[in-house]
Amino acid sequence: MNASPLDRFAVLDTAAVSDALDRAGLPSGVGGLAPRTVAAPIVGYARTEALEPHRGGPPSTHILxxxxxxxxEEDVIxxxxxxxxxxSCWGGILSLGAAAxxxxxxxxxGACRDVAESRELGLPVYARGTVPATARGRLQRRSADGPVRVAGRTVHPGDIVMADExxxxxxxxxxxxxxxxxxxxAVERERAIAAEVRSGSLLEQAMHDARLAGDRSASA
Structure with missing residues (x-):
């Protein structure tokens, strides 16, 4: 039985995938979003929502x-x-619903709050920071299930997103x-380099051998 794309990505890290995106001529990985609850890597299909400042008026559907x-079970919000x-654009009740x-x-x-609640649920939340200020009266939904911009990258619903430390x-x-x-x-070539170094080869020689094997972009 063939592994699913998510299973195959789950054994990689964002550095390896960023290198692959470079080779494919696509935007590379970025930093700035850190794990705020549990430091577990995540990979899944994107479910998107964009927010904007609250403009007043009658109450609307609670964001998110x-x-x-x-x-x-295959999704990342x-x-x-x-x-x-x-x-905050994410909090404990939302984490409870997502975990369920x-x-x-x-x-x-953006920022999140109720960090301890999300941590107890084991839900990884990657964000720019934490803050106790509620979204109520401050934020509203701009769009859902459409393209969004996150850390300078465009994400469409159904794209595969990954985050780690x-x-x-x-x-x-x-x-x-x-x-x-x-x-x-690339991962296989890096494993070959590591094996050579551990067996006593100089790093320069191991990298040279990788290039001879066809890797013109061996990463650091």
Whole structure:
């Protein structure tokens, strides 16, 4: 039985995938979003929502509840809040709902709160920071299930997103196999380099051998 794309990405890290994105001519990985609850890597299909400042008027649907309720066990919730760190765009009740749906994690270009609650649920939340200020009366939904911008990268619903302690990457849904092929090949070459170094070879020689084997972009 062949492994699914998510299973194959799960054994990689964002550095390897970023190198593969470079080779595919796609935007590389970025930093700036750190694990705020549990430092577990996450990979899944993007479910997106974009927020904006609240403009007043009658109460509207609570931000992100529809996205949470529509997400499942292969999904990562991706939030565009423009990088704001003065107001939370994710909190404990949302984490509870997401955990109940089996969501793999949250990636927020903004701040989160209720960190201890999310940590107790084991839900990884990657964000720009933490802040206790509520979204109520400060934020509203701009769009859901559409393209968003997160840490300078465009994310479409269904793209594969990954986050770990090194950074954040986006793999367009129509380039998944191509990027996987580059990433898996690079990992195999790096393993070969590491094996040579551990057996006593000089690093320069091991890197040279990798280039002779066809790797013109051996990473650091």
């Amino acid at each position: 509840t529809g996205t949470v309720d529509g997400s499942g 991706v939030i565009d809040n423009g990088g704001r760190t003065d107001v 749906r089996g969501v793999r994690g949250v990636i927020a270009d 090194t950074g954040f990457v986006v793999v367009p849904k129509d380039r998944v196999e191509e990027v996987l092929g580059f990433a898996e090949a």
